[in-house]
Amino acid sequence: ETGVTQTPRHLVMGMTNKKSLKCEQHLGHNAMYWYKQSAKKPLELMFVYSLEERVENNSVPSRFSPECPNSSHLFLHLHTLQPEDSALYLCASSQLAGAGTDTQYFGPGTRLTVL
Amino acid sequence: LAKTTQPISMDSYEGQEVNITCSHNNIATNDYITWYQQFPSQGPRFIIQGYKTKVTNEVASLFIPADRKSSTLSLPRVSLSDTAVYYCLVGTLNNNAGNMLTFGGGTRLMVKP
Numbered sequence: 422e423t424g425v426t427q428t429p430r431h432l433v434m435g436m437t438n439k440k441s442l443k444c445e446q447h448l449g450h451n452a453m454y455w456y457k458q459s460a461k462k463p464l465e466l467m468f469v470y471s472l473e474e475r476v477e478n479n480s481v482p483s484r485f486s487p488e489c490p491n492s493s494h495l496f497l498h499l500h501t502l503q504p505e506d507s508a509l510y511l512c513a514s515s516q517l518a519g520a521g522t523d524t525q526y527f528g529p530g531t532r533l534t535v536l
Numbered sequence: 537l538a539k540t541t542q543p544i545s546m547d548s549y550e551g552q553e554v555n556i557t558c559s560h561n562n563i564a565t566n567d568y569i570t571w572y573q574q575f576p577s578q579g580p581r582f583i584i585q586g587y588k589t590k591v592t593n594e595v596a597s598l599f600i601p602a603d604r605k606s607s608t609l610s611l612p613r614v615s616l617s618d619t620a621v622y623y624c625l626v627g628t629l630n631n632n633a634g635n636m637l638t639f640g641g642g643t644r645l646m647v648k649p
Contacts, residue, residue: 423579456639464580464623464639511579524570527579 424448425528427512433534434502442497442531444512453495454525455487456511464511470495471517502535509533540624545644554611556643558624561605566628569600569607574621574642583622584609611645619647 425446434440446453455467467481470489484506486498495512509532513525541559548554560569568587572580584591586598586607597610611618621642 423581425579463641466638509577513579524582524585525580527581530577530579532577 423526427528431532439500444495446514450514450516452515454513457508459508507535540640542643547646556609559606560626567626570625571609572623614647
């Protein structure tokens with residue numbers, strides 16, 4: 422248990438569906454992240470929120486839409502996805518320490534399958 | 537962001553010491569070196585972090601030479617449960633922008649009985 426929870430753990434959706442992934446951190450952190458991990462590929466950083474403001478968007482298609490309503494919650498809204506979007510979606514959080522680098526705590530991930 | 541290079545895979549046996557080396561030739565002055573472990577279908581888990589010389593915790597040791605262009609993660613007396621992918625990351629914290637780390641392909645460690 423890392424203090425970061427994700428729901429649902431598994432999701433199957435059609436290409437025309439709209440769904441949302443939820444992440445919640447119980448660590449009092451002030452930065453949250455979405456990553457995508459496809460089979461046999463490295464983790465890809467998708468979005469970063471720092472103090473509830475989005476600070477990074479690595480050229481992610483607009484069919485992925487993040488939302489960070491407060492420092493403890495992060496959502497990833499999905500619509501009109503493609504089969505190649507099937508992957509493990511990981512949420513992480515960290516505490517901005519002000520120096521050096523901080524440790525990211527990852528949730529268990531949501532295994533997404535797009536049919 | 538500094539690029540890292542590590543072996544794709546390694547095999548070991550229970551009870552052996554395992555050393556995984558990571559190259560990061562263009563590491564910047566403010567960069568730290570961090571290692572994560574990932575089991576299948578789980579998120580990565582922090583193992584150890586260092587800036588220079590040697591760092592040791594209850595799980596592993598991290599050796600960093602003076603030029604900091606490489607680092608070695610050392611796992612003492614591995615067990616079957618240490619079978620996982622190990623990622624070496626190099627990066628620094630932008631106070632306003634969070635932790636901009638890039639995960640490479642990692643090293644898949646297989647521990648055999």
